[in-house]
Amino acid sequence: MKIDDAMLTSKATRKIRLLTFINDQGGHFNLADFATSTTESYSQAYHVLLNLRADLLKLAPATELTKDALETTVTPDEYRHWLYINSIPYQAILTTLTHPEQRAQDVCDAHGISLSTFNRRMRPMREQLAQYQLELTTNPLQIVGNEALIQLLYLTIFTTTMTTLTELPPVPQAYRPLATAIRTTYTGSQLYCDSPGLAEHREMLLTICLLRLSQDHRYAPLRLPLAHLTDLRALARHFQQQLGDSPKAVLTELATLDYLMTSSPYFVRSLQPNSLKRLFHGLQQRLPDYELAPGVVELADYATGDNWFANWLFSLCQFMLLFRVDPLLRPEITTLYRATDTSTAAAASLANSMARLYPQIINSSDLRLVQNYLSKYTNGLNLTAAKVEILVSYDMVGVTTDVFNRLLGGVVHLQILCDQMVIDPQKRSNYIVMYGTDELAAAFASENHLETFHWIKELEYGENLDRLIRTLRHHDLSLFALDFQHAD
Numbered sequence: 001m002k003i004d005d006a007m008l009t010s011k012a013t014r015k016i017r018l019l020t021f022i023n024d025q026g027g028h029f030n031l032a033d034f035a036t037s038t039t040e041s042y043s044q045a046y047h048v049l050l051n052l053r054a055d056l057l058k059l060a061p062a063t064e065l066t067k068d069a070l071e072t073t074v075t076p077d078e079y080r081h082w083l084y085i086n087s088i089p090y091q092a093i094l095t096t097l098t099h100p101e102q103r104a105q106d107v108c109d110a111h112g113i114s115l116s117t118f119n120r121r122m123r124p125m126r127e128q129l130a131q132y133q134l135e136l137t138t139n140p141l142q143i144v145g146n147e148a149l150i151q152l153l154y155l156t157i158f159t160t161t162m163t164t165l166t167e168l169p170p171v172p173q174a175y176r177p178l179a180t181a182i183r184t185t186y187t188g189s190q191l192y193c194d195s196p197g198l199a200e201h202r203e204m205l206l207t208i209c210l211l212r213l214s215q216d217h218r219y220a221p222l223r224l225p226l227a228h229l230t231d232l233r234a235l236a237r238h239f240q241q242q243l244g245d246s247p248k249a250v251l252t253e254l255a256t257l258d259y260l261m262t263s264s265p266y267f268v269r270s271l272q273p274n275s276l277k278r279l280f281h282g283l284q285q286r287l288p289d290y291e292l293a294p295g296v297v298e299l300a301d302y303a304t305g306d307n308w309f310a311n312w313l314f315s316l317c318q319f320m321l322l323f324r325v326d327p328l329l330r331p332e333i334t335t336l337y338r339a340t341d342t343s344t345a346a347a348a349s350l351a352n353s354m355a356r357l358y359p360q361i362i363n364s365s366d367l368r369l370v371q372n373y374l375s376k377y378t379n380g381l382n383l384t385a386a387k388v389e390i391l392v393s394y395d396m397v398g399v400t401t402d403v404f405n406r407l408l409g410g411v412v413h414l415q416i417l418c419d420q421m422v423i424d425p426q427k428r429s430n431y432i433v434m435y436g437t438d439e440l441a442a443a444f445a446s447e448n449h450l451e452t453f454h455w456i457k458e459l460e461y462g463e464n465l466d467r468l469i470r471t472l473r474h475h476d477l478s479l480f481a482l483d484f485q486h487a488d
Contacts, residue, residue, distance in 0.1 A: 003160050004458050006124040007089045014038070015052045016458045018045070019079055022070045024467060031067045037463075055079070077162060077439065080458065084161035088113065088121040092136070093157055096143050097208070098169050100215055104138035129153070132325050147212065147219045148256050149323060154208045155201070155266065156328045160457070162437050165203060171210045174242075181238040182206055186261055191229060192270045196440045202261065209257060218249075219256035223322050224358050226255065227282040229262050229275050265327045268315040269308065276305030287357055293349040316377055317350045320370045321362060339375035347374035423448045432471070 004013070021034045035045035049067065056063040056072050059082060063072040084090050088111065095102055108118050126136055134145035134153065143150050158168070171179045183206070192198060232254050239250045261267055263279060280303045283290050292302040292310055302310035319327050339347075351370040355362040423431065433445035434453045445452045453471050455464050 003128065003157060006128045007084060007087050007157075007161070008458065009087075011051065012083045012087070013458050014048045015055065016076075016080055016083070016456065017463075018048050018052050019076055020456045020459060023076055027070050029068060029070075055082070076454070076456065077437070080456075081162040085163070085167075088118060089125045090157070090161060092118070092122060092141060093125070093143075093154070095141055096136075097154060097211060100140060100142055102141055104141050107141065132323075132328060146323065147217050148260060149325070149328070150217075151205065151208050151212060151260070152266065152328050155205050158204060158208075159201065159437065165200075165207060168204075168207055169211060171207055172214045175210045175214050178238055178242045179206060179210055181235055182210075182257075185230060185232070185235045191262060191272065191275050192267075193272050195270075197438050198267075198270045200440075201266070205260060205266075209260075213243075213253075219253055221252045222255055222259065224318075224361060226259055226263075226318075227279065227286075228255070228258050229271075229279060230258050232258060259322075263315055263318065265312070265315045265319050268311050271305075271311070273305035276311050277303065278305075280305065283357065290357065291353055293346060294353060296346045296349055299346075313350055313374070313377060314354075317354050317370060317374055320373050321351075321354060321358075321366055324366070324369060326373045340379050343377075343379035344371065344375040346378040347371045350374060350378070423450065434468075 008016075017038060018034060021037070022029045031045050031049060032042055035042045038045065040048075046067065049065065053063070053065040056065060056074050056079070059074045059079065060072050063074065064070070065072070088107070091111065092104070092107055095107055099106075104118055105115060108115055113121075122136065129136055129143070129145075132145070132149050132153065134143055134149060136143055143153065157163075183203075186192075186202060187194075187199075232251075236247070236250050236254055239245065239253060240247065243250070243253075245253070262271065262275075268276075280292075284303070291300075292314060293299045299307065299310045299313070301307050302314070305311065316327060348367075348371050351367050351374060355367060428449060431448075431450045432453055433441055433450050434455060435441035435445075436455045436457055442452055442454075444450075451471075453468055455468070457464075459467075
């Protein structure tokens, strides 16, 4: 999902690029070098600088920005967040969640724009929504489509834009006992390799879910009957008491919520290996000769739950069969991965094997769709032949697979970065904390005295990669700690 392109104008993106360039230079820079690196004229670059200065002065009046130096208290992430939340697409999407009774004209009136300007600014967002069979209506201003995908859209947008829970409405008072029951179910079950970042994502999805539920939005039944890793009986009683629904309606709601919170691509990375082991064991009880991907030797150990890439591919394949769309993930994954003959064969093996679990439901068109989507992810299979250890946070998504596939030729191994992670003080100089939007990753690096690299997702992929290569040149790296929020 090209959410950045759908929310920020090219003018805003150029300002982010300049601030990133200045920050990389430690605040002292050569504007001519920036112009050269962006293939703009000096006068165009200077115009970007003037616009950036005007913005920074709004955020921090003491800011001083000249053609070769910057002094400001505004961080790049604070600036990016400010650009996002002041964009028309962001305000429109936020309104659909917080004030679903409002019309597009109400947003126009609040921001002093015409309806034609609103429609022009929303066109890229509508194009993105259409990929997930979602539609933005204008009167009232609402997102229409599969409720699970709508909630994942909100999750993707809010995490991408670094929106915090304090910027969203609180869960309505009447639904707070239900929120407590959900938290109890998913924090006390020992399902996860827990971390502060995971807790934030989980709370964000929970808040979105209950806000939508309070507005009478319900999940459609899942297309496939899935096994659950969670005991949902106590939670089902809370849902019945709160909603007054029939047991069948409650189970429909809980089946989707539990899937999103556990084995979906958004949380599967956070599950403990034993949780995945139980999941795969349940599948083998259902189909004794089930294998994740027959003939793909790199995934033969999937049933242990320790092979992060096997877990990831399983989750992606399952999502595609459930919703018949590519998951709402970071654009680096969905646009940069390219299918090969080998990855296409592996994708076919995964899809055909999973189809055997649901022989009366999955058809040939499903298999073609999944093979087409999944084959761009399976080209990372060579990462299982690991020589370099990479520590990743639960929400790191496939962009890092692509980065290290290109940089290191596949000689890496990824391990979950969670609260239990201990840094070897004897190898401190061999770590880099590489993060996207998660400030907790930067805090982890600071606490452990580790170098950081900030991947600025609004920049072109190649530009970020060049920045990373420049950072790595002075390093003899054998260990990395990474965080990439998408998202995922």
